[in-house]
Amino acid sequence: MSNSAACREVGVNRKTGNRWTYGRTVKNRNGKDYVYAPIAKKKDGQVSDRFLSEDERVQIADLLCAGHSLRSIARRLGRNPSTISRELHRNSNPATGAYQPFQAQRRAVARRARSKEGKLRRDPELKEFVELHLGKRWSPEQISRALPAAFPGQPERHLSTETIYQAIYLPHRGGLERAPGQLRTRRKHRRKRRRPDQRLTRFRVTGLTINERPTEAAGRAVPGHWEGDLIVGKDNRSAIGTLVDRTTRYVKRVASFLF
Structure with a gap:
């Protein structure tokens, strides 16, 4: 993809994409130089350590042949057992049940590289349902919980709360023709979500509980x-x-x- 297309997909400015790709030295608010280092490209298309690598997939195949259980394989690789279970479920041969690590790696890289079109773009009726209830000042969580009742037996039309939020705040990805500021919160940008260890309390002194x-x-x-x-x-x-x-x-x- 070009830099402009990649920035539209991620939702950042083109200048930010250039800094991420090629690196650049800029002045921060204090007048000091801040160096943006280019993104380090990893081998075999892996973009994050949370994805299984080709070596790990080979180890999974070898340990399966040796008779190890899923939990034993997960402990050896330092992964969650559910990660190994999903990997085998997705990439095993449906006819023979055999797991082929190199073919699994090619499939994983192809899935990550594919530009995924949102459900709302593919389904006009689903898009109309979401836009109608947003116009009634429903929250994305309320809409997400109402979809199974509105479309019973159609799991392909069920959306998570995060999918609806992304469609609102990133219209080029979600396809909703709606301004972000029209939510009940009237926020034009999403609030940052911090990890529990990074959150700061609003109060200088911790208050007392009722007890x-x-x-x-x-x-x-x-x-x-x-x-x-x-x-x-x-x-x-x-x-x-x-x-x-x-x-x-x-x-x-x-x-x-x-x-």
């Missing part, structure tokens, strides 16, 4: 302990913050919000 509150607050014996609550209006367009005294049940309206 850790004082005894006099739990028993409603002493006034002066307040509970906060948020009342949300229709379509999440308005909200009111309230404070309630646990003993006297006196209510304060803290603030009102319009979105």
Whole structure:
């Protein structure tokens, strides 16, 4: 693929694709030089260590011939047993059941290289169903759960939540004729998802849970302990913050919000 076509497929700017491919030195916000090293190309078309390599597939075939179980093979390769099971299920000969590692490698490389067209582009009725419910302000998760009931016995028309999100935020891949900002969140770009070990708390001091509150607050014996609550209006367009005294049940309206 050309650089422009590859950037459209991934969803990045052409300049970013050039930096990834050829490397470049640019100035960051602090005025210091930052070097973009070109992407290192691996052998046999492998793009990530999460994919099985040709050597690993040869080891799988040898261990199968030696009579090892799937779990034993997975322990030797440092892989999950389900990875080995899927590999054998996809690439074994359906007639004889034999596993051929070199043919399996060629199939895996061909699957990764193929430009995959989304289900929504191939199925106008499915696309119309998704766009209709997005217009009703349904979330992608609600649409994903409604598809099995709308198309029973048709698993090819069932979509995951992630597929719908990608169709919204990457219309050149998903095929939805819809602006990203028309979701209920009104975000034009996806929020970054961090791993649990990379997430940062919004608060400087960790708050207390309900189980850790004082005894006099739990028993409603002493006034002066307040509970906060948020009342949300229709379509999440308005909200009111309230404070309630646990003993006297006196209510304060803290603030009102319009979105």
